[in-house]
Amino acid sequence: MAIQETPVARRLKTVKHVVIVLSGKGGVGKSSVSAQLALSLHASSPNVRVGILDVDLTGPSIPRMLGLDGHGVHQSSDGWVPVYADAKSGGEPRLACMSVGFLLKNRGDSVVWRGPKKNAMIRQFLSDVRWGELDYLVIDTPPGTSDEHLSLMEHLAPVQSKLSAVIVTTPQAVALLDAMKCLSFTRAVSLPVLGLVENMSGYVCPCCGEVSNVFSTGGGEEMARREKLTFLGSMPVDTELVTLLDAAESDRKNGGDDDNAASAEAEARSFELLQRYQATSSAKLFSTITAEVTRAVAAGMAKESGGEPPESG
Ligand SMILES: Nc1ncnc2c1ncn2[C@@H]1O[C@H](COP(=O)(O)OP(=O)(O)OP(=O)(O)O)[C@@H](O)[C@H]1O
Ligand code: SF4
Numbered sequence: 001m002a003i004q005e006t007p008v009a010r011r012l013k014t015v016k017h018v019v020i021v022l023s024g025k026g027g028v029g030k031s032s033v034s035a036q037l038a039l040s041l042h043a044s045s046p047n048v049r050v051g052i053l054d055v056d057l058t059g060p061s062i063p064r065m066l067g068l069d070g071h072g073v074h075q076s077s078d079g080w081v082p083v084y085a086d087a088k089s090g091g092e093p094r095l096a097c098m099s100v101g102f103l104l105k106n107r108g109d110s111v112v113w114r115g116p117k118k119n120a121m122i123r124q125f126l127s128d129v130r131w132g133e134l135d136y137l138v139i140d141t142p143p144g145t146s147d148e149h150l151s152l153m154e155h156l157a158p159v160q161s162k163l164s165a166v167i168v169t170t171p172q173a174v175a176l177l178d179a180m181k182c183l184s185f186t187r188a189v190s191l192p193v194l195g196l197v198e199n200m201s202g203y204v205c206p207c208c209g210e211v212s213n214v215f216s217t218g219g220g221e222e223m224a225r226r227e228k229l230t231f232l233g234s235m236p237v238d239t240e241l242v243t244l245l246d247a248a249e250s251d252r253k254n255g256g257d258d259d260n261a262a263s264a265e266a267e268a269r270s271f272e273l274l275q276r277y278q279a280t281s282s283a284k285l286f287s288t289i290t291a292e293v294t295r296a297v298a299a300g301m302a303k304e305s306g307g308e309p310p311e312s313g
Contacts, residue, residue, distance in 0.1 A: 005158070006127075006155075006158050007123075007127035007128075008123065008126045008127045008155045008156065008158060008159070009158035009159055010127075011079075011126065011127045011128070011129070011131070012126070012131075012137070012156075012159050012162070014131065014132060014133045014134065015051070015131060015134045015136075015137045015159075015162065016134065016135050016136070016162065016297070017135065017136050017137070017162050017164070017297045017300075018136075018137045018139060018156065018159065018162050018163050018164075019037070019136060019137070019138050019139070019164055019165070019166060019194065019293060020139045020141060020152070020163060020164070020165045020166075020191065021033055021034040021037070021138060021139065021140050021141060021165070021166050021168060022141055022145075022149075022165050022166070022167050022168070022182050022185075022186070023143050023144075023167065023168040023169065023178075023179070023182065024143070024144060024145075024167075024169065024175065024177070024178025024179040024180070024181050024182040025143055025144075025169070025170070025174070025175045025178040025179075026059075026143035026144070027143075028143075028168055028169055028170045028175055028199055028200070029168055029170070029199035029200060029235070030140060030141070030143065030168045031054070031056065031061040031062060031065060031140050032065065032199070032241070033166065033168045033197055033199060033235075034052060034054075034062065034138050034139075034140035035052065035062055035065035035066055035140075035274075036277075036278070036286045037138055037166070037286060037289055037290065037293070038050050038051075038052040038066075038095060038136075038138045039066075039095070039274055039275065039277075039278055039286070040278055040286035040287060040289065040290040041135070041136050041138070041290050041293070041294075042086070042094065042095045043275065043278055044287075044290050044294065046091075048094065048135045048136070049094040049096075049132070049133055049134050049135050049136075050094065050095050050096070050134065050135065050136050050137075050138065051082065051095075051096040051097070051098070051129075051131045051134045051136070051137040051138070052066070052095070052096070052097050052098075052137075052138045052139075052140065053097075053098050053099070053125060053126075053129070053137060053138070053139045053140070054097070054098070054099035054100060054101065054140045055100070055122055055125060055139060055140065055141055055142070055148060055152060056100075056140055056141060056142045056143075057100050057113065057118055057121060057122075057142065057148060058142060059142070060099045060100045060101035060104075061101070062097060062099045062101065062140055063083075063097070063099050063101040063102065064101075064245070065245060066085040066095075066097055066271075066274065067085070067267060067270030067271060067273075067274060068083050068085060068097055068099075068102075068267070069101070071083045071102050072102055072103075073098075073102045073103055076130060078130045079127075079128040079129055079130040080098065080128050080129045080130060081130055082096035082097055082098045082129055082130065082131060083096070083097050083098070083102065084096055084097070085097055085271055085274075086271055087267070088265070088267045088268035088271070089268050089271050089272065096131055096132075096134070098125060098129045100121065100125075115147045118147060118148055118151065119147065119151040122148060122151045122152055122155060123151070123155050126152075126155050126156065127155075136293070136297075139152070144178070144181075144182075145181060145182060145185040149185065153189045153191065160190070161300075163191055163192070164191070164192045164193065164194045164293075164296065164297070164300075165186050165191050165192070165193050165194065166193070166194050166195060166196075166197060166232065166289070166293075167179055167182050167183060167186070167193060167195075167196045167197070167229075168196075168197045168199055169196065169197070169198060169199070169219075169220050169223070170198065170199055170200045170201070170220075171198055171200070171201050171218065171219040171220055171234075172219065173219065175219075176219045176220070176223050179196070179220075179223060180223070180227075183227060183229075192300075193229055194230065194232070194292060194293055194296050195224065195229055195230035195231060195232035195289070195292060196220050196223065196224045196229050196230070196231055196232060197220070197232045197233060197234070197235065197285070197289065198218075198219070198220025198221065198231075198233070198234040198235070199234070199235045200235070200236070200237045201213075201218075201220070201234035201235065201236055202234075202236040202237070203236055203237045204236045204237065204238045204239065204240070206239045206240070211236050220234060221234070230292060232285070232288065232289045232292055233285040233288050233289065234285070235285050240277070241277060244273050244274065244276075244277050
């Protein structure tokens, strides 16, 4: 008997690879890493098409991080239409975003749902968004390994071969302990891990750019070595990132939330700011991560098709 294709599998047929970003603890920078990874993949080639899906139902922060606060969800005959972060920056839009944040009236509103409703929402996000052709879909998840993660893995099971994960941690012992729980989750659900990112590893002085180690450092690298994971790199606490996010946000607010010329211009400016951050030294890490993601995905695809993986640069 033929196995019936699920709506999620049908929808994700046009998506080549899915990168799930996980963290054991809240507030370690998982959404920042997801947003910067999506921007970096987008910048890696003028032909790469990227989607970012925010399934952090109780704390969606991707719209703010991409300067897209205030957008709503529009329905088409073929499903929900994602919001394009680069829609106003000229050329064909190729950075698509969908978040529960687009469903909330105000940013301060919270989602108070029980498990079954969360599960249904995650299924709908995976099956109903009209992504079109995507090279990468980055999924930002809630912290920890909760019901949402189990739902996500259950719905994504038919496309298991397209999945991999990036784990984000901070260097402190308590965060590393939670990152280990995250790692055992990936092992339990057979989710391949592309590598580990250590965020808030040191502090970049806004005056001279010197990096000082406020907390312990190197814990992420040590954990990666011990667990035989790829260490993707470390990112210091960078006030430039905070300033940039604030600037992008106030630009967006000044433009208003309506779809008028002022808001379009503000959105184009905030996207430009975000792209500019990619060129700073703290964000250089993301080109390494992007290269690793691209290499691992190409190797995986070559293995599936029986061919040789391309040489990594
Ligand atoms: N390297 C960094 N330098 C400066 N600020 C950072 C850095 N990483 C994250 N932040 C800031 O820390 C805050 C928390 O980051 P973020 O929302 O990415 O964490 P999270 O792990 O996704 O949190 P949550 O538990 O809410 O999902 C944000 O305001 C973000 O801008
Ligand atoms: S890192 Fe350099 S500029 Fe920053 S506070 Fe220390 S000495 Fe001053």
